[in-house]
Amino acid sequence: MSNSKEKAMNPQATVVTKKFVDAPAGRIAYVERGAGPVALFVHGVFLNGHLWRDSLEQLSDVRRCIAVDLLAHGATEARAGVDLSFAGQAEMLRQLLDALGIDRVDLVANDSGGGIAQIFAATHRDRIRSLVLTNCDTHDNWPPEAFVPTVAAAASGQLTAMLPAMVANLDLARGALGVGFEDPSQLSDESLRIYLEPFATSPERAADLVRFFEAMDCRQTVAVEADLARLEAPTLLVWGTGDVFFDIEWAHWLARTIPGATRVVELPGAKLFFPQERSAELIAELRKHWEAS
Numbered sequence: 001m002s003n004s005k006e007k008a009m010n011p012q013a014t015v016v017t018k019k020f021v022d023a024p025a026g027r028i029a030y031v032e033r034g035a036g037p038v039a040l041f042v043h044g045v046f047l048n049g050h051l052w053r054d055s056l057e058q059l060s061d062v063r064r065c066i067a068v069d070l071l072a073h074g075a076t077e078a079r080a081g082v083d084l085s086f087a088g089q090a091e092m093l094r095q096l097l098d099a100l101g102i103d104r105v106d107l108v109a110n111d112s113g114g115g116i117a118q119i120f121a122a123t124h125r126d127r128i129r130s131l132v133l134t135n136c137d138t139h140d141n142w143p144p145e146a147f148v149p150t151v152a153a154a155a156s157g158q159l160t161a162m163l164p165a166m167v168a169n170l171d172l173a174r175g176a177l178g179v180g181f182e183d184p185s186q187l188s189d190e191s192l193r194i195y196l197e198p199f200a201t202s203p204e205r206a207a208d209l210v211r212f213f214e215a216m217d218c219r220q221t222v223a224v225e226a227d228l229a230r231l232e233a234p235t236l237l238v239w240g241t242g243d244v245f246f247d248i249e250w251a252h253w254l255a256r257t258i259p260g261a262t263r264v265v266e267l268p269g270a271k272l273f274f275p276q277e278r279s280a281e282l283i284a285e286l287r288k289h290w291e292a293s
Contacts, residue, residue, distance in 0.1 A: 018075050023095035025082050029075035030068045030096065034060025037129065038102050039290075041067040042093070044111020044136070045212070046177065047273070048074025050194045051110065054279035059286060063106065068096060070113065072208035074198055084208060085215035086112070086137075090120040097127065106290060108132040110275050111180075111245075115142060115221050122227035130293040131235040131260070132286060135246040135272050138254060139225065140218045144245040146179075154213035160206050167193065167200040179244060180272035191276075228257055234293040235261045238285050240270025240278075262292070 018029045031049050033056040041052040049067030056065040069076040071084050071092055082088065093116070097105065106129050109117035114136020121128045137143070143151050153159040166173035173192045178184025199206045235258045239251035248266060255261040265285055267274060275282050 018069075020075075021096060021099040023092065023099055024079070025071060025088070025092040025095055026079040027077040028068065028071075028092065028096050028099075029077075030066050031056065032064060032066045033057060034062070034064050036062060036064050037106065038104070039063040039065045039106040039108060039286075040093070040097070040102075041065065042107070042109040042113035042117050043067070043070065043073070044113045044272075046073075046199075047111070047195050048198070050074075050191060051273065051276050052108075055108070055275065055283055055286070058279075058283045062287070062290065066100075068093065070116070072205065072212040078208050083215070084212045085217065086116045086119055086220045088215070089116040090123065093117075093120050094124060094127075103127065104129045106130045106132070106293070108134075108286065110134045110136060111272060112137050112142075114138070118221055118228060119224050121231055121233070122224035125227070125231050125233065128231065128233040130289060131231070131233050131258075132238060132289060133235070133251075133254060134238050134275055134282070135240050135243045136250075137218070138221065138246070138250040140222050141246065141250055142218050142221070143216055146244045151213055151216065154210050157210075159213075160210060163196060163206060164200040167196050177273075181277050182242065182269060182271050182274075183277070186277065225257065229259065231258050232260045234289065236285065236289040237261065237264045238267065238282055239264065240267045240272065240274045242269040243272045245272055262289070 021028050043051040048069045052067040059065050070089055071078040104127050107117050114133045121131050170189050170192050173196055174184050174187055181187055199209055237251040237254055239248050241248050251264045255264050270278055
């Protein structure tokens with residue numbers, strides 16, 4: 001498949017050069033666009049900051065938009081032995097913001113990045129100007145049942161072998177990641193390579209990804225429930241109803257738990273990675289949320 005469909009859908013998208021900061025957790029990669037108040041975008045497992053490229057392009061008129069590559073993902077180079085758990089990733093976000101001299105952010109997150117964002121927001125409430133969570137790991141609902149085979153594949157070593165095979169056969173990769181998309185045929189070869197090649201071409205990155213899986217433990221998000229219940233920052237939940245991983249009930253759980261929650265926006269039929277596939281709808285909601293915050 002060519003990239004023509006995806007580029008036609010996102011004609012304004014441009015390639016942005018990665019930047020890096022050295023932090024205790026490692027050499028952290030990110031991209032940024034725009035100026036003004038900072039919005040920090042956090043992706044989920046297997047992906048990287050590329051997920052947010054349309055958001056960075058379209059929102060750069062109102063925010064300095066930063067999309068980070070999590071530890072064990074993308075171009076970020078984790079230090080040997082660093083904590084790759086959700087709590088460790090949240091600590092990396094703090095280190096990134098400190099290194100960039102950023103005090104407060106509008107935090108936007110998806111998938112496992114949403115679980116990480118909850119931990120960061122709960123433990124650094126003074127640094128959150130606003131929060132937007134899309135379908136994501138929440139409280140004790142993760143890893144979700146539909147994701148358990150992937151966790152098992154990581155534990156058995158099968159995942160490490162599968163990643164180069166998926167890069168060599170992008171139709172295989174499209175089938176594997178396609179469960180998170182309404183229309184996997186729109187997922188371009190270019191995006192698949194950007195997401196998966198870092199794991200397939202670096203044994204160290206692949207090993208770190210396995211460690212990331214090994215560190216998955218929902219006790220980390222359960223532990224911050226009381227702090228999350230003190231988060232007054234304006235919080236928006238934008239949730240796809242077609243997601244097989246994170247049911248809409250968790251958006252309403254978050255809305256009940258976070259005092260600053262303002263709305264739950266349901267996107268009928270949208271799946272896990274709708275921030276890429278239906279970016280225009282999310283961007284419109286972000287603009288409204290930020291204008292009201």
